[in-house]
Amino acid sequence: MSPMSALRRCARLPVPVAVLAAGLGLGAYAAAQNPTIHYQERVPYSSMQADGTVTGLTATPAAAALQRAGLSATWARTPGQRQLALIQEGDGLHCGLGWFRNAERGALGKFSKALYRDRPYGALVRNDSGLRAGISGEEAIAATNELLLVKEGYSYGAVLDRLIAQRKEAPVGTSVETGQMARMLMAGRASWMIVGAEEAEALRQEPGAGAALRVVAFAGMPPGETRHLYCNRAVPEAWLARFDQALVARAR
Secondary structure, rough: OOOOHHHHHHOHHHHHHHHHHHOOHHHHHHHHHOOOEEOOOOOOEEEOOOOOOOOOOOOHHHHHHHHHHHHOOOOEEOOHHHHHHHHHHOOEEEEEEEOOOOOHHHOEEEEEOOOEOOEEEEEEEEEEOOOOOOOOOHHHHHHOOOEEEOOOOOOOOOHHHHHHHHHOOOOEOOOOOOHHHHHHHHHHOOEEEEHHHHHHHHHHHOOHHHHHEEEEOOOOOOOOOOEEEEEEEOOOOOHHHHHHHHHHHOOO
């Protein structure tokens, strides 16, 4: 674009935007646009408070990094499958909060540095399940008499994803959020679900869950996966770099 063409284009923009575009350059203007950060209502990772802020194990460090970096973003409560569609196929600037990194997702988007590392996974099971404390994740997933419930499009980390893919009996898949998954267990639609230690007790606070469900810790599980912002490729590299720098600075 010639200098004269750029000036004519700026003249057609609203005054504040035109000043920004002329002063910073069109590439910086694109970087100044605000992405939408999509989250799920999922205690303890992310939940909206009475004052409208979103807090939790992944939301709080993300919000702090935005503030430290002087970046703006719009927060939106969005189901997980919709988040993936927006990040991998949608227009505009989109980031999903708290996603695990894997090769398939990395080919269709980009990740921030880690917001949080999960504690080892275990299970939330019906009281009549045969899964008991001390069982390994491999033994639990291989138990074909125990109907496993999984969230479609979700990753449980490389180790458990591989074991689920090798399972002789396909698990029950669902697109609902984890609180509804706990209610599916109570309704007898499955025997158990994989759950992080952080989330297990929160799920047992669901009405009736304390009496119907129990938590089983897996033996020998490695530390959990790291959770990240997962952004579409339209989010500028400069925006993500500033976010990462602020995130690392906060963690020191």
